[in-house]
Amino acid sequence: MDLLFLGTSAGVPTKARNVSATALIEASGSHWYLIDCGEGTQHRLLQTPLSIRDLRGIFITHVHGDHCFGLPGLLASAGMSGRTQPLDIILPAALHDWVRLGLTASDTYLPFEVRLLAVESLTDWRSETLQVSTVQLSHRVPSVGFVFTELNPEPRLDVQRLDAEGIPRGPLWGDLAKGLSVEYEGRTLHGRDYLRASRPARRVIVCGDNDNPELLAEAAKGADVMVHEATFTQAVVERTGATFGHSTAAQVARFAEAAGVRNLVLTHFSARYQGDPRRNPCIDDVRVEALAHYSGHLTLAQDLQRYHIGRDGCLVVVG
Amino acid sequence: MDLLFLGTSAGVPTKARNVSATALIEASGSHWYLIDCGEGTQHRLLQTPLSIRDLRGIFITHVHGDHCFGLPGLLASAGMSGRTQPLDIILPAALHDWVRLGLTASDTYLPFEVRLLAVESLTDWRSETLQVSTVQLSHRVPSVGFVFTELNPEPRLDVQRLDAEGIPRGPLWGDLAKGLSVEYEGRTLHGRDYLRASRPARRVIVCGDNDNPELLAEAAKGADVMVHEATFTQAVVERTGATFGHSTAAQVARFAEAAGVRNLVLTHFSARYQGDPRRNPCIDDVRVEALAHYSGHLTLAQDLQRYHIGRDGCLVVVG
Known part of the structure; x- marks a missing residue:
């Protein structure tokens, strides 16, 4: 699974950073989620x-x-690209x-069906390989984090069960291993009942705007990667006296440390943080502040940077 | 007056060209129109x-x-920029x-008022320095061209009239020359009544999508610059058999030649026309086709290219 950041700026675009968008790419390398x-x-x-034709679902965290x-233009261009496969968009009902x-x-x-689903009532959305659920966050408007969990990763036949049920080895097992349904002595056997994940499912949380990371305490357990906003640093909030419903790098880092998050990816930086380290405030201030509170693997997302999440849950820069 | 092209691609953005947007900048150099x-x-x-704070009006040619x-994002960012001046947006009623x-x-x-005005009923919109009217065009949906005409360019005092009315030279004339209103012998004299343009007004037409340039015959008379789409070349239309309500370069060029348009600027090129002249079709095909029918000053608009329209009506590249 890969993460590819398409926009990491808060509120307004800058020359270097666009406004929010993140792609989650399936291990297969083509299908992806926005x-x-x-x-x-x-x-x-x-x-x-990435091709709009391979997009499997869009998930909008909140109405801002x-x-x-970018939704209307993305849909129009998807239509002109000749996409025909239906597209689920999970987004606040107020935007439908x-x-x-x-x-x-x-x-x-549009030569394809757009299915608008209310994020407020999303409990369990599934593609063939991923399950998606939400976590309620805290912002000026309702906001969620999306939890992406692999479904049945690298499934292998449950040989013990097959043997216990007396199903003979041979072509039958081959079909079940492919997930097919087969007839055997008057019974229908479904591949899905005889396949078991051969490793733990990877779990990635991509959060919307949020001023209370503690709300992620339950979801963060066992997550491999947490992508969270760090719009401001403490120094800036102390000077301006306002968070506008956002988190500071310190706040998110402290939470991630306490929750044992392995990979913390910060994004959604206020446009005031300059790329040039000689400018003040600069994006390195965010890194320094987070590192003071977090000892795991910290990443500051950059536009167009791609990260691979290995089967072992390690996050590495690609390319 | 300057033209600055912000997007010259038809339908979808490419790496080099964004979708449609053109800035018209007042001679003063700061106030502008989109x-x-x-x-x-x-x-x-x-x-x-260009600053969003200096934007004096937005004009949308049709609903596509x-x-x-780009309107919602532009408005939101204008709000965050601290703009307070009201903004007129002239656009199809269907978009309001x-x-x-x-x-x-x-x-x-938004900390400023947005005034949505129906383009369908626009007859005469004015800023301090420009007058804007529309020309009905022909496309798959209703589409217009906007005609921008300078108001009272470089005004000078009408000395003949002042003398005829017996208004004495002195500070009074100075105030009238600034456009102020003054009291004189119980009468209120308005500067605007005593100011005359000292040269012909420049006129620029910026068109929306259109498959019938002849509709511009009247408006093109006396226009210094006409910006018109040339989505396709003849060769492409002959191969695909479809224009989708657009013009070819040849069609626009022939019209401009017959109408005596001094400066023809083509834009809104199909994404199929490559920048690399070794590719086929390439953007040079558009130029070659237009030049075969038009002997005036031809320009193919490029994103972020700025053109100055001199007082003599000549169009020159800036920078």
């Missing part, structure tokens, strides 16, 4: 190997424009009419 | 000296997404609810 879709997400995609204003009206008012024809 | 606002227009602005999907809903659904607060 978490948040700020304006210009489709432009960022042009700089990646820097997380969803806006997405629909954008398509009708602009006379946009 | 014609069309495809997704990513605010990102393009980051690469120019590649001409308007979508713009409003985008702001409310995304919980976007």
